[in-house]
Amino acid sequence: MLELIDKPVIAKGNRQHVYAHPYDSTLLVKVPQPGTFDAQGHLPNTGWIERKIRRATMYSGFLREFREYLELKARLQEPGALLPICEVHGTTPTDLGLGLVYGRISDSDGNLPPTLHEMIQSGRLEPLHLKLLNEFFDTLIKNHVVLSNKNLSNIVFQKQKDGFGRFVWIDSFGCKQLVPLRKWSKWLNTRGLNKVRKQVVGHAERALTKGHKEGGSADT
Structure with a gap:
């Protein structure tokens, strides 16, 4: 124990x-x-x-x-x-x-990576992150991953040794439906993931635009 x-x-x-x-x-x-x-x-x-x-x-x-x-x-x-x-x-x-x-998802230095929510709140979001975020959702769609919610704190950005990074979903995945339609149908799940993408990426885009207007400060 x-x-x-x-x-x-x-x-x-x-x-x-x-x-x-x-x-x-x-x-x-x-x-x-x-x-x-x-x-x-x-x-x-x-x-x-x-x-x-x-x-x-x-x-x-x-x-x-x-x-x-x-x-x-x-x-x-x-x-x-x-x-x-x-x-x-x-x-x-x-x-x-x-x-x-x-x-445990860790950065190359061993620390816990920031969540997307924390990146937005602290103004650390950059244009490259938007590209990687869209690629991340493409990967979720390709692999028919079912998500349970769209909480920005469930997405972390893991920095890697090569200096680049990737987004990872760390909590609330899998189908919550009693009748698991999104699990059975890739088409339905793709539609659902694209709705989540639209909200998540849209939130990040608005924060990035606001940060640029305010000299790098972005919050939720």
Whole structure:
């Protein structure tokens, strides 16, 4: 069992806390926030019907992300292949409950990369990032990756040793639909991804334009 209770939280989601893996610097562990689920692993106010259809609803996101990663990895097994989403290694028991183990996305210097939201807020966005952001969505579409939301904090920019970088989706991927139409239909998923692209890239473009007008300052 991993001991996390006295370790610092390095990132927070709506219902999860993220910790550095205590024994492997290349991994992260995501666990449910205390008080966000009951003894059966259900989210608060989960209806009776949903409890019957979906067991342990607190962990449905874990299962969704692991399944999406596994299906993508099965198609991209070449050594050194870079995935547009973070790697998901499986579950592990912790002193804070069941955890999901992720590959840690780090810059070439070992630091955690900035999110797209942080880049926009701090004025670090440059025209090159827009090009890379569109290429990133092209990759998601090509590989039929299903996303769960359009949160700018789920996209990070990883600087690489060659001086360039790439965007990676780190949280909330996989299909949330009870009837997984976007998972079944690449056409429907492409349409959905292009809607997310339009909003995300449009937000970045507006921030970049505002930053240029204000001498490099951009915020959300």
